[in-house]
Amino acid sequence: MSVVTNTTTIGAIELPSRRNTELLLLVFAVVIPIFAYANVGLAVHGKLPPGMLAYGLGLGLLAGIGHFVVRRYAKYADPLLLPLATLLNGLGLVLIWRLDQSERLQNLAERQFGAFSPSAPNQLFYTAVGIALFVGVLLLLKDHRTLQRFTYISMAAALVLLILPVVPGLGADVFGAKIWISVAGFSIQPGEFAKIVIAVFFAGYLMVKRDALALASRRFMGLYLPRGRDLGPILMIWAMSLLILIFENDLGTSLLFFGMFVIMLYVATERTSWIVIGLLMSVGGAVVVAGFSGHVEARVNAWLDPFACYTTSGACEQVGQSLMSFGSGGVLGTGLGQGHSDLILFAANSDFIFSTVGEELGLAGVMAFLLLYGLIIERGARTALAARDPFGKLFAIGLSGAFAIQIFVVAGGVMGLIPLTGMTMPFLASGGSSVIANWALIGILIRISDTARRPAPAPAPSPDAEMTQVVRPS
Amino acid sequence: MSELTLTVMRLGFLAVLWLFVIVAVQVIRSDLFGTRVTQRGSRRGGGDTRTQPQGGRQTAPPQQRQRRGAPTKLVVSEGTLTGTTVALQGQTITLGRAHDSTIVLDDDYASSRHARIYPDRDGNWIVEDLGSTNGTYLDRARLTVATPIPLGAPIRIGKTVIELRK
Numbered sequence: 001m002s003v004v005t006n007t008t009t010i011g012a013i014e015l016p017s018r019r020n021t022e023l024l025l026l027v028f029a030v031v032i033p034i035f036a037y038a039n040v041g042l043a044v045h046g047k048l049p050p051g052m053l054a055y056g057l058g059l060g061l062l063a064g065i066g067h068f069v070v071r072r073y074a075k076y077a078d079p080l081l082l083p084l085a086t087l088l089n090g091l092g093l094v095l096i097w098r099l100d101q102s103e104r105l106q107n108l109a110e111r112q113f114g115a116f117s118p119s120a121p122n123q124l125f126y127t128a129v130g131i132a133l134f135v136g137v138l139l140l141l142k143d144h145r146t147l148q149r150f151t152y153i154s155m156a157a158a159l160v161l162l163i164l165p166v167v168p169g170l171g172a173d174v175f176g177a178k179i180w181i182s183v184a185g186f187s188i189q190p191g192e193f194a195k196i197v198i199a200v201f202f203a204g205y206l207m208v209k210r211d212a213l214a215l216a217s218r219r220f221m222g223l224y225l226p227r228g229r230d231l232g233p234i235l236m237i238w239a240m241s242l243l244i245l246i247f248e249n250d251l252g253t254s255l256l257f258f259g260m261f262v263i264m265l266y267v268a269t270e271r272t273s274w275i276v277i278g279l280l281m282s283v284g285g286a287v288v289v290a291g292f293s294g295h296v297e298a299r300v301n302a303w304l305d306p307f308a309c310y311t312t313s314g315a316c317e318q319v320g321q322s323l324m325s326f327g328s329g330g331v332l333g334t335g336l337g338q339g340h341s342d343l344i345l346f347a348a349n350s351d352f353i354f355s356t357v358g359e360e361l362g363l364a365g366v367m368a369f370l371l372l373y374g375l376i377i378e379r380g381a382r383t384a385l386a387a388r389d390p391f392g393k394l395f396a397i398g399l400s401g402a403f404a405i406q407i408f409v410v411a412g413g414v415m416g417l418i419p420l421t422g423m424t425m426p427f428l429a430s431g432g433s434s435v436i437a438n439w440a441l442i443g444i445l446i447r448i449s450d451t452a453r454r455p456a457p458a459p460a461p462s463p464d465a466e467m468t469q470v471v472r473p474s
Numbered sequence: 475m476s477e478l479t480l481t482v483m484r485l486g487f488l489a490v491l492w493l494f495v496i497v498a499v500q501v502i503r504s505d506l507f508g509t510r511v512t513q514r515g516s517r518r519g520g521g522d523t524r525t526q527p528q529g530g531r532q533t534a535p536p537q538q539r540q541r542r543g544a545p546t547k548l549v550v551s552e553g554t555l556t557g558t559t560v561a562l563q564g565q566t567i568t569l570g571r572a573h574d575s576t577i578v579l580d581d582d583y584a585s586s587r588h589a590r591i592y593p594d595r596d597g598n599w600i601v602e603d604l605g606s607t608n609g610t611y612l613d614r615a616r617l618t619v620a621t622p623i624p625l626g627a628p629i630r631i632g633k634t635v636i637e638l639r640k
Contacts, residue, residue, distance in 0.1 A: 021501055028497065032490055039483045080498055087494065335484035361488060368491045375498055468571070468607045469582045 018079040019071045025083035026067050030060045033090030036336055040098045043337030049097075058124060059090050062131045069135045074450035078383060081449070084376050085427060085442045088369075089127055089435065092428035094336070095356050096120045099349040102342035119349055119430045126432035130439030137443030144448050148391045151204030158198040159240075161190040166247050191253040192424075192437035195260075195402050196444065202261055203394035205233065206268040210390075214269035237261045242285050249295040251286075252421030256405050258282055263401035264394055267384075296419075303419035315420070318344055322352055322414045325359035326366075333362030349430045351422055354414050370411065373426070377404045380445050386452040396448045399441050544597060545625055545638035553634030554580050562599065562638070566592040569631055570604070583608050583632030591623070598622045599638055601629055608632060 034056040041049030097120035109116040241254035262278030302315040309316040325341040339359035380400025413420035424434040550558040567576040570588040585606035602620035603610040611630040
């Protein structure tokens, strides 16, 4: 070669399916919770917990089934999603079991409900159901684009799911928020499932309308103001989320819906003005609702100064206890099973489970957990970037955006960054609907990432319509 | 349980948790999402430095001569793309109607993957027909094997003629 040049070539290669990497990480993700379980047992009872082998085998079996199905039916899927979800779910089980051991919580349950029943076995059962749904998603949903056909049906389904808790006789007003329904003895939180269903609608709708939303707008003060008829849907979603807030007292879900819609709108149109408009609208809505909803107002007061109303209001006491548990955890934490986060009492193992992480694992542990969540979100966003079809892109970014908002809302709430809302930490918190819905979410992300990372089909032999003409000697 | 064991377990657990995070990030790092970056120049340069001491002076002069007379660009002199030039920088140039060709020919008489032009190890530019329907002609002779291209010789592909220039 005459000239030594520094040319770099970027070419497509046959992607390794990375299933073995996934398996390795999965083994790691099962071993860590077992270690945590042993640690809690040693700290609380001074001996290894008796159920350790069964628990380890159970988690390992569930993870193994998940891995087998991914290996068989979603060969090219992202290698990180399943191990990350398994690790968070396993650690969540350990934290719930650890709070089951607290005498304070046992006494509280006996006083309130007459009997104490441990939450960890239930949670393990819900995890199994969640993995079953995960497997079901991978088996039944061969191509995520089929969901595109159900755009408007899923809108109706999501609305029905959201309205269910307000229906008399079906809905249950529990602890000030009407977000549960009770069916056959089980209480279900339809909002968790509505989150996934509405993402289908948003993705399908925005895929069709994004050009109109992005291009037909007037420029005003540096912002692209959309036309009235394009602004219609966002106003409708805004009104809908406000109505949820008013009727069901569920600040979290309404924030989740509105935030998810704004994120997807931004991704679909690439217009920053949607974010500005969305933030203004959510702030306006929150201020208005805080004015005439007592439930929300109490939460806001607890956020502004939890120690001012510590003795008078239950909400303030919860937030105050949560802040104190984060504080007493320090940098390295008190060690698993050695904290006093059970002082939060009510909802210690569901909404406030992150305070237990903060106290017993300290800042180092909280950061690690946030990074684990962050990695799931990153893989979701990466899947959206790699997806080849616009519906898949929007769907993946919507699901990971919803996941991100949920974590921000819950973690921010228990740390006193934003007013507390009744939402669950995905995979960590005790609660069947949350675990099951989030496993379904991970299943859908794995399906999209499998399609996105699958090697592109070989190009057609002749990309041009007409054949090469043959020169005939005349 | 002794205080020491619990402290060790506490720190050990945090270490293991962070190890998982770090391993996961490493997996992302190695997961370059379907692209492979090849440093052509450095590899070629490395090859040169390895052969130079062995080959001695005998191999160096021809390379020097080649370097002086080497073509630097490919020019399309006939056909719809007349006037197009492509700098020759050691990369393989593919010609054809396929959209991923270096030079996409809009020519009914060209095949999808018609021919390619590449430098051999000594830096000579070689043209090779890729089994095209109507053949590739170098100076009126239809190519059957990969042939070195003399400077300025016309290469005909369908209605298109290209040549290498200094």
